[in-house]
Amino acid sequence: MKALIVEDEELMRELVASVLSREFEFEQIDEAANGEDGLVHFEANDYDFVILDLMLPNLDGLSLARRFLQDQPNVRILALSSECDDYTVRVVYDSGILGFVHKQEMGLETLFEAINEVSAGHVYYSTNAQKILTGMWENPQAYYKVLSDREFQIVRAIAQGRDNDSIGEELGISAFTVRRHKHNAMKKLEVNDEASLLRFALQTGIVKHKGGLDWTDVAHRKQ
DSSP states (O other): OOOEOOSSSSHHHHHHHHHHHSSSSSSSEEESSSHHHHHHHHHSOOEEEEEESSSSSOOOOOHHHHHHHOOOOOOOOEEEEEEHHHOOOOHHHHHHHHHHEEEGGGGHHHHHHHHHHHHTTEEOOOHHHHHHHHHHHOOOOOOOHSSSSHHHHHHHHHHTTTOHHHHHHTTTTOOOOOOHHHHHHHHHOOOOHHHHHHHHHHHHSHHHHHOOOOOOOOOOOOO
């Protein structure tokens, strides 16, 4: 089996490479420090297993994973992330990535277990991420279950500080229609004002605090 590590933190990359080479029987282990280099490696090799950080320079890990899965649907991907919120876990789950580990809980035992499971084709989510998934599945009012795609787009845009006119122009609808969708979304989410809507968006990861991931190209999807 061939493995690729895409991680911009050198110490983390070395740790993962050490575990792969010491504990597993990979015939080839390659490393990349950013998304663009990771893509170059992937296009030149036939990898069975990829470990990638979601917060990469040049090309984010989620976009990279989608490229990998589009080119090679059977590749097994384990994502690492310093962020673990509803939105991040949800888009990773929807993307086809098999495994997700929150870096704050990534000891050697967790890393070994995650690699062992995902490289074998099994799904693995670390404890914090699994709790989020379970909570979302069990909560009938989870945002992705109650909001339409259009309502989600508008909630996200409002939380990013956009006004009704600019949102309407981008989506090809009137400002009145934007207001109507906003009203419906706020009613479904049981929030009374835009400040509460922003808090909700930050808490769930729909938008990120400054410096965090903000995948504006990720479409809202429901199961």
